[in-house]
Every structure is written in C-alpha cells, then in structure tokens.
Amino acid sequence: MTAHVGKELSLIFGGILDVFLLTSLEQEKLSLDNKSAKASGVVLVENEITRITEWNFPKCGDNTGWHEHECDYSVIPMFSGILKIDDGTTISESSVEIGKPYFRKKGARHDVINGNDFPCSFIEIEYL
Numbered sequence: 001m002t003a004h005v006g007k008e009l010s011l012i013f014g015g016i017l018d019v020f021l022l023t024s025l026e027q028e029k030l031s032l033d034n035k036s037a038k039a040s041g042v043v044l045v046e047n048e049i050t051r052i053t054e055w056n057f058p059k060c061g062d063n064t065g066w067h068e069h070e071c072d073y074s075v076i077p078m079f080s081g082i083l084k085i086d087d088g089t090t091i092s093e094s095s096v097e098i099g100k101p102y103f104r105k106k107g108a109r110h111d112v113i114n115g116n117d118f119p120c121s122f123i124e125i126e127y128l
C-alpha cells in the first residue's frame with residue numbers, strides 16, 4: 001500500500017530510513033496521503049529489497065484510503081476476522097486468520113477497511 005509514500009520519505013531523509021526516526025512525522029505523512037484514511041501505517045523495515053509496514057485500524061470502519069499497489073506484496077494478518085475490500089465497484093469481505101499470509105501481484109487498486117468491532121492490524125511486505 002502507498003508504495004510512493006516510502007519514496008517520498010526516502011527523499012525527506014536523504015535515503016537514510018531508520019525505523020527509530022519514523023515516529024510522528026511518518027504518521028503525519030501517511031495520514032496526509034489520504035485524508036479519509038483512519039488506519040495508520042508505520043514502516044518497520046525499508047531497504048532496496050523490501051518495505052515492511054505495520055497497518056493499524058483502531059475501530060470498525062477505519063480504512064487505509066484508496067491506493068494502488070506498485071509492487072507485489074504479502075500481507076500477514078495479526079488478527080482473525082474480516083477485512084472489507086472496496087475495489088471501487090464493490091465492497092467484498094475477506095476472512096483472514098492470524099498469522100496466515102496471503103500474496104498479491106502488483107496492480108491491485110483498493111481501499112481496505114476494518115470489518116470487525118475490534119481493533120485490528122496486519123503486516124504488509126512489499127517486494128520493491
């Protein structure tokens with residue numbers, strides 16, 4: 001998700017991306033990316049091979065915001081429950097299981113929404 005955000009951050013930090021530096025500034029940057037988005041993303045690892053982001057959805061209905069995946073990616077859910085996927089035409093529901101990853105090819109365009117009445121999160125691994 002939001003593959004271009006990391007590139008912008010790379011420019012800001014001159015390529016020296018360190019998870020210990022990515023605190024409030026990154027949160028602000030990620031939330032500015034889509035004003036309707038209520039989920040927050042924290043980049044845990046970024047290098048020339050991969051970017052690993054933890055996405056947190058505090059409430060039911062919280063969403064990533066509309067985005068297009070520019071890279072193949074995997075998602076590891078940190079909860080068991082429902083992710084709603086808005087592809088711009090329909091909203092579908094995906095059952096996910098804690099710790100059970102799924103893989104998607106680049107090109108996906110969607111908004112991802114917390115479909116649970118509890119906070120949820122997942123780890124996204126992008127293959128740059």
Ligand code: NI
Pocket residue numbers: 001067069110112
């Ligand atoms: Ni996505």
